[in-house]
Amino acid sequence: MEDNAVLEEGFNGLTRMQEALPASWYFDPAHYARELREIWGRNWVYLCRADTLDGPRSFRSFQVAGQPVLLVRDQEGVLQGFFNTCRHRGSLLCPQAEGTLKKAMITCPYHQWVYDLTGRLRATGPMRRVEGFDRDDYPLHRVRVAEWGGFVFVNLDPDASSFEELYGAETAYVANWPLEELKVGHVFSKTLNCNWKAFWENYNECLHCPNIHPELCELVPIYGRAIMARRDDPDWAEHAEDQAPHRSGGLRTGAETWSMDGAAQGRLPGLSDEDVAAGQRYVTVTPSVFIAHHADYVRIVKITPTGPETMELTAEWLFLPDTLARPDFDADKITRFGILVMEQDGGACELNHAGMRASAFRNGVLMQEEYEVFLFQQWVREQLGEAPKSEGAASRASRRMPVSE
Structure with missing residues (x-):
């Protein structure tokens, strides 16, 4: 390991405690305007x-x-x-x-x-x-x-790298999903009283999962261990061949998708058994969206800042047209589960944001398991010219791509 390395080599984690972003970055209007200009105005x-x-x-x-x-x-x-x-x-x-x-x-x-x-x-x-x-x-x-994949992105910066250059490897990870054929079957929108970064930080760790998401932890057992992927465990190599869901990150035994009962309503054409066994795969395009890919549908979660301390959360569920037309199709089982998880996340983010207003609180700290939060915050710093490029900060997909499996 190189001297002063921040990320562990043998597993996913931080080598030492790191200081989090300044609390003022979550509610100061002038800083918010700077982020709109430097981050939202220069990324896809x-x-x-x-x-x-x-x-x-x-x-x-x-x-x-x-x-x-x-x-x-x-x-x-x-x-x-x-x-x-x-x-x-x-x-x-x-x-x-x-x-x-x-x-x-x-x-x-x-x-x-x-x-x-x-x-x-x-x-x-x-x-x-x-x-x-x-x-x-x-x-x-x-x-x-x-x-x-039937998604439209824009970039206000004429000099920014192309979408394909930045995200080609990550989108290839879900190449088997028939994204262009899918249609929106349900939309959910909610205003959250938190800064947009608070939502992304929550997304990038699972320390909160056992306490905030009991239903999700029952469906994805590894989340119940407060980790996101196999290599988040320092002792992962001792169990490298163990495919049990609480080790591998897959769905609980017998479950097929993210839904209220774990049952899938069909299977999208073109998916491999490996795609389905993974349970969930993500494409993350910071700062605006993550796209969750499942056996029978795809969920888009869009983040839109509306002020220093507010944001709009919008989710869309995509299905095959034939699935939507089936008389026995029950979208509610799927959408209710996703909404439950997002409502729980939203409440946690609002709780987190409200506490940052304490005058004594200048910044938080990041612990070993919060390596993805560190990478996100380092990305924010780099976008604002506040930090040199550092190890891993250019890539936002490490926990969900095969390298971390």
Whole structure:
């Protein structure tokens, strides 16, 4: 092990206690604005399923890091992304949340400037020609767009690495899931009174699981040990061949998926026995979403900051269309379990956030098992230019990819 290494080599853990982020970073308005700009404005952010932009001229508008964003499909069906602002004097181009344009053009409702669906300025309404103005110099400001597995992501930073470069290895881990074929069967949304980072930190450890998630620990026995994966145990090598769920991380014996009774409603085509045996696989795209993959469905959990001390949690459950159409399909067994777990997590995050307001509390500490919380917090520091790049902090997937199995 190199001198001063932070992460253990033989198992998943921290070599020593680490200081957590400053408490003020969870409620200070100026710092929140900095995070919107430096983190949310420079990383890939999940917005929606691609099929919600159905066909040429369909559009949707969003707020990303406090910025107005417009997505629109051009005449060839290619998804285009722009800042939702006219190049004339800055008016919103599409104040509606979604719809279909009547013509293959975007017309500013204020002064009638007209753009084609690739963003080129085509007309300036009733305005007379003026010296020094060239329409070619005033296209819409672009926003980078990526589509993967029927999911749509945007990045406001024109110089950021591509989605494939950053997440190709992690998305390959779930390549067998027929993601593009799936349709939304249920949506759940909840406002949480906590900073967005508090939710991610909760997601990245299972020390809280035995106390907060008794039902989940019964379904995924390793969580009942307050760890997330086999190699979180310093003595994992002594039990390396033991495939019992409390050692391997799989579902309890007889369970097939995350649901109220553990029963799956079918099996998604293309999955291997290994995919199903894992019980759950994740794709994590920080800071906005994690996507949980199960035998019979996929769950999207989207995090949206709405203020220094509030956030919106939105979950979508995806199923095959044929499954949704089955008369015996019972989505409630699946969605009720997911909502139960998220409600429990939400309550824990609010409890955590409220306590940070104590004037005597300057920052917390991270213990051995909280290695993923450390990696997340180190990523935050790096995004803000507060820390040099360090071991492991560039990768956010270690606990759920095969290296940690």
